[in-house]
Amino acid sequence: MSPPDTSPEAPSPEDPGGVSAPKDAPADTGVSTSKGTSTSKDAPAGKGVSTEKDGAPKEGPAADLPHGSAPGIRFEKVVKRFGDNVVLRELDFTVDPGERVTLIGPSGSGKTTILRLLMTLETLNEGVIWIGDETLWHMERGGKRVPANQKHLHEMRKQVGMVFQQFNLFPNMNVLRNLTEGPVRVLGVSKDEAVERAKGLLDMVGLADKINAHPTQLSGGQQQRVAIARALAMQPRVLLLDEVTSALDPELVVGVQDLLRDIARQSDLTLLCVTHEMAFAKDISDRVLMFDQGQIVEAGHPDQIFGEPAEQRTRDFLQAVLAS
Numbered sequence: 001m002s003p004p005d006t007s008p009e010a011p012s013p014e015d016p017g018g019v020s021a022p023k024d025a026p027a028d029t030g031v032s033t034s035k036g037t038s039t040s041k042d043a044p045a046g047k048g049v050s051t052e053k054d055g056a057p058k059e060g061p062a063a064d065l066p067h068g069s070a071p072g073i074r075f076e077k078v079v080k081r082f083g084d085n086v087v088l089r090e091l092d093f094t095v096d097p098g099e100r101v102t103l104i105g106p107s108g109s110g111k112t113t114i115l116r117l118l119m120t121l122e123t124l125n126e127g128v129i130w131i132g133d134e135t136l137w138h139m140e141r142g143g144k145r146v147p148a149n150q151k152h153l154h155e156m157r158k159q160v161g162m163v164f165q166q167f168n169l170f171p172n173m174n175v176l177r178n179l180t181e182g183p184v185r186v187l188g189v190s191k192d193e194a195v196e197r198a199k200g201l202l203d204m205v206g207l208a209d210k211i212n213a214h215p216t217q218l219s220g221g222q223q224q225r226v227a228i229a230r231a232l233a234m235q236p237r238v239l240l241l242d243e244v245t246s247a248l249d250p251e252l253v254v255g256v257q258d259l260l261r262d263i264a265r266q267s268d269l270t271l272l273c274v275t276h277e278m279a280f281a282k283d284i285s286d287r288v289l290m291f292d293q294g295q296i297v298e299a300g301h302p303d304q305i306f307g308e309p310a311e312q313r314t315r316d317f318l319q320a321v322l323a324s
Contacts, residue, residue, distance in 0.1 A: 070237045070270045071132030071159060072097040073118065078127035080113055080294075087113050089294040090127070097132075100264050100271040102281040104305075105291035106317060111274045115240045118272070119162050120153050131159055131238065158187065161236030165243040167223040169215040175202065175226055176211045179233045187234065194233070201229040205259060221252035228259065239263075241273040245280075253277070260284065278321060282306050290314045 073095040080088040087110045095101045103111040116122040117129060118136070128145075129136040138145045139152045148156075169178050179198035183189040189197075202208045205225040215223055224244060231239060241260065245253040257280050264271055264284050275281050281288055282302040290298040290305065290313070298311040309315050 070098045070268050072099070072130075072270060073238065073272065074130040075114070076128045076130070078117070078129060079125045080110070080117065080122065081125050087294050088124075091295065093289060093296055093299070095270055095272055098268045098270055100273070100284055100286045102273040102275060102285040102288050102302075103291055104275070104278070104281055104288060104317070105297070109291040110294040111291050112242055115162065115242050115272065115274060118160055118238070118240060120157060131156060158234070159236060160238045160240065161231035161234050162240040162242065163224070163227050163231050163244045165246055167215070167220075167227045167247070169223055169226060169230070171215050174212050174214050175207065175218075178215070178226060179230050182230070182234050198229070198233055201232055202226075205229050219252070220248050221256060224248060224256050225259065228256075228263070232263070236269070238270045238272070241271070241275070243274055243276065245275070245277060257284075276321060278306065278318065290317065292317070 075091050075093050078088050078091040079086065091110075091114075103114065105111055113122060117124055118131070120136070124137055128138060134156065135145065135148070136153075136156050137148050139148045140146075170181070173181065176195065176198055179201060180191065180194040183194040183197070184191055199208065199211070202211055205228060207222060207225055207229070210218060210222060210226075215226070218226065224247075228244075244260070245256050248256065257277070260280075261284055263269070271284075273281070273284065285302050287299060288302050288305040289296050290309070290311070292313055298305065298309060298314045300310075304310075305314065306318065309318065
């Protein structure tokens with residue numbers, strides 16, 4: 001029986017990174033620690049211009065985005081069950097440091113579960129997840145791998161940021177405090193430094209004039225821009241994007257996508273994205289993974305996946321999505 005999910009769906013003021021880890025940790029599975037490899041290409045740096053109607057056009061990010069060494073991600077024989085439903089089936093895959101990978105596939109194939117495991121919003125049942133050279137759900141003690149304690153999970157979560165589908169801003173806080181609460185309370189950053197960084201990020205997303213507004217005073221596109229800025233305010237090395245434009249009106253989607261393209265190309269973040277926007281996936285990704293029934297059906301460069309997919313399941317999925 002799978003461990004219960006005792007974590008909140010959204011960030012809380014006590015845990016502004018967006019997670020409060022479940023009490024249950026997975027048992028030691030004794031999985032090999034050998035590293036997998038994959039290749040990626042750096043996309044050309046470029047400045048995009050936001051065309052979102054409710055945000056001021058902005059030519060490329062101006063804030064201090066992460067540069068330097070970013071950790072990779074590795075899943076080894078990961079199994080996730082919800083009761084009798086096996087969502088992930090001995091999943092193995094690797095995201096190289098600084099690589100941008102997009103997960104595509106039908107709803108219920110396990111894509112978002114992967115992100116939730118990385119954010120410790122779900123516990124895994126079997127297997128090992130690595131972020132860089134450290135295991136996420138396990139730690140070393142006395143030369144043995146044991147379930148991670150809360151201190152270990154807390155430290156590991158500092159490396160990971162996530163932008164949620166439904167924004168999940170703190171409704172009782174203005175925009176500035178939404179961006180500064182996490183850095184001050186979780187990272188121990190001084191208030192002055194957090195405010196300065198928040199102002200730079202808000203300028204980057206075209207919302208410098210909304211610094212004192214509350215979420216209810218913002219449009220959906222503006223709220224998602226604030227959510228992106230809040231995730232970056234935590235200075236993550238890994239950024240997870242979960243259907244970040246699916247809750248927006250169609251006319252607002254392009255502006256948010258342009259912003260994310262700029263961030264991806266002008267930072268060294270390791271990026272893992274879930275989306276049903278195939279054009280966005282093709283443009284932002286170094287590699288695309290096609291998921292179905294908790295397993296990888298096909299993986300490759302975007303040109304190959306979207307131009308000449310090798311698997312019939314991939315062809316069927318793309319035909320259905322692109323026709324809708």
